[in-house]
Amino acid sequence: MxxxxxxxxxxxxxxxxxxxxxxxxxxxxxxxxxxxxxxxxxxxxxxxxxxxxxxxxxxxxxxxxxxxxxxPDVPDVEVPFTPSRVVLQDLTGVPAVVDLAALRSAADRKGRDPNIVEPEIPADLVIDHSVQVDYYGSQSAFGKNVEIEYERNAERYRAIKWANQAFEDFSVVPPGTGIVHQVNLEYLGQVVHDREEDGEDWLFPDTLVGTDSHTPMIGGIGVVGWGVGGIEAEAALLGQPITMTLPEVVGVELTGEMPEGATATDLVLQVTEKLREVGVVDRFVEFFGSGVSELTVADRATISNMAPEQGSTISMFPVDEATLEYLELTGRDPEHVDLIERYLKEQGLFGEQNPEYTETVEIDLGAVEPSLAGPSEPDQRIPMGDMKTHFRGLIEDETEYGEVDETALSRWLENGGAAPPTEADDLPLGDLNERYEIEMPNGRKTEIGHGSVVVSAITSCTNTSNPSVMLAAGLLARNAVEAGIDVPPHVKTSLAPGSQVVTEYLEESGLLEDLEALGYHVVGYGCTTCIGNAGPLPDPVEEAIDEHDLWASSVLSGNRNFEARIHPKIRANYLGSPPLVVAYGLAGRMDIDLETDPLGHDPNGEPVYLEDIWPDQDEIHEVMTDSVHREMFEEKYDDVHEGDENWKALDAPTGDVYDWDEESTYIREPPFFTDFPLEKPGVQNVEDARCLMTLGDTVTTDHISPAGPFSTNVPAGEWLADQGVDPADFNTYGARRGNHEVMMRGTFANVRIENQMLDGKEGGYTIHHPTGEETTVFEASERYREADTPLVVMAGTEFGTGSSRDWAAKGTDLLGIRATIAESYERIYRDNLIGMGVLPLQFQDGDSWESLGLDGSESFTITGLEDGLDVNAELQVQAERADGSTVEFPVTAQVGTPAGVDYVEHGGILHYVLRQLLTE
Known part of the structure; x- marks a missing residue:
């Protein structure tokens, strides 16, 4: 039957x-x-x-x-979601490979066939996060950066190649192909799967989770997918359903038409600002309305890409005729496209629907204006015309210069910022306008000061693959070259396309030559500046920033601009469209009003304004129609898994079990499963814990688990130096994610993190209690470990916002932190803590560590776990001060599902999976 x-x-x-x-x-x-x-x-x-x-x-x-x-009033029930595939990128993919290899090693040590650890659903790993912008401004930059990429990361890449041969249904897209999300959109995403299961052909929707928070970009073609930590992704790979509470769904109605001069990026920043105001954390977002048909699929994907910045789990568009046309344009089999349409219509999933939503929000496309976002949050939208006032106000607020008389400030701004200060104007304002001459390595002289743009990067996801904004940037570059203006020497320029197809259509249109004339040469295909791989600034620039304590700036077409993410010496970072990236690169400074101030002067000394060189929509559309063809996508993706000669020449280990090198500084067997009991440890009350850090609001996963470069004066650098690694070869935290020795030392070590115990001091430092000694976070954790003292961390709102970094949770666990106590959490970090067996506890509404009079010097006891952990358990915390007085307060365990309870009781999700495999 x-x-x-x-x-x-x-x-x-x-x-x-x-x-x-x-x-x-x-x-x-x-x-x-x-x-x-x-x-x-x-x-x-x-x-x-x-x-x-x-x-x-x-x-x-x-x-x-x-x-x-x-x-709409969503019932409090759970859904076991089984995605159809998993997408990984290399910074989070390498730890996943290392964990899977460690699971196999653990099974092998227990006398079991290591092949019991095998992906149950297909996985694709796209290597795109390791290229760094060391070379720029020349046609040789790409080749040199690739060469350095392989020198730095060969050991990591060998581990990935091992996984490619060791596991079934594990495919690798080698370096130099494109950004994972764009490869997903243009090639991997199927919308509907035609897949054989147990000897039968099945049709079902393409769904996925990915180890990058911007996985929801795939919602631009109507695919449900979101970012999870590597821990949760590995569990999904191993056949564990993702148990989630049924989400609320917000409908965003788009109306009107985009005005001339506004870009998809400007719309994205407006949507991000609006949805942050609405509050969409842990919610799904669906777009509908007449405005949807006004957007290209690339525009839609650009919006979906920013789901994490909006706060949503997914941001999804309907599958309609435009989607089908996009699939054919990007080289999908026309027969499969027909099958997609037939299946979705059978299921009632094709085209715009009219469902009920938990909440509906309206956004008028006609109100979109050229904008940027910064200096440190993606939702800090600033209309382009307000940038000059914004930046000067920022400097006054954030530096020692103090407040400036508003009347004097207005007069100063009206005079172009160049009027000599008067006594009433407050003399420090003159210092803010001062410029310092430097000589670049090529002998060219330039001037920089507060607000100078030192990085202008066209980088990241759909912003570097959306033809409308990329061709707009190229046309603006062409017009600038014809007008005779250039980018100042102190600006580090780069172009990192989302896929190789971008280079093809820029070359065909002739615009790549114009971008290169301004210094925007292709530096690599991957997530560069946006992930923290901006590379070093020229020595004279860094020296001037240090000597004069300058608030230098970056402008990038990315989606992340958190503190110290782009470059540790750049204090203000702004997101903008690719043409605006070029515009501010030409201006060389952020404290400028591009609506009224000239970008520069032509050879005759005449001013050139942005409006003089900005391309119109008809021109952009004409070039796009002439330059973007299906054949480009077919050619570039025909051999996408083959890789270049560097990849083919890379020797990799083989076999079912990974051959660990105990001397490696990149890939080491993690300690999670080395001494693995078959019995689950369960949970117990936390007795006499100490607080490792007291943190404020919006501490991001960048703060918790940095991805960028580091020096010899931090624990991770000290450890590498002790292993004989030259500082020039340290690479980045992201590249070292396969080595727990580096990563646990880098946890809570961002140069901009601020532990409130230390009264304004930045960096990975803390106070060891009860001695009261100041030391590094890692050193303090080691001292606590030796004394068998458990740890907690206290934080404010939105704890763990940002990228889906599994090491933010793994490092938390390895430092000995048993619980975190925060006012609220970002979903991925919270789930990753659960996945590592760490309890994410939440203060009651209105409570915070500050309002309760805590300062981190107390001893903490957490009770209510005597009989195990319940879903969303109400627990009690007692904080005892040195004088013997106590503060008691309730907290809620942010463990919302029985599966989550299981994971915590087993010490982590992978511990749970391994016990299941070993006891079958």
């Missing part, structure tokens, strides 16, 4: 002479479980996954009923 699945939902679909099996959502409506038209599309896709994967044990009919019970 044929298995028809829960509620008889499994049926056959005939298409073009082929027979497929599918989970029919209509059957659930017939069974009275839901009204499909009322369910948001993303919820219907989650529901399909639950139905199709229901086995009566790990996923049951009750789970199907829970998923189908969605309504």
């Amino acid at each position: 044929q298995d028809t699945g829960p509620f008889g939902a499994i049926r056959e679909l005939e298409h073009d002479g082929e027979t497929y099996k599918m989970a029919d959502l209509g059957a659930l409506e017939e069974a009275g479980l839901c009204e499909l038209d009322e369910l948001p599309v993303s919820i219907r896709i989650l529901l399909e996954s639950v139905v199709r994967n229901a086995d009566g044990e790990s996923i049951t009919e009750a789970d199907v009923e829970n998923a189908a019970s969605w309504e």
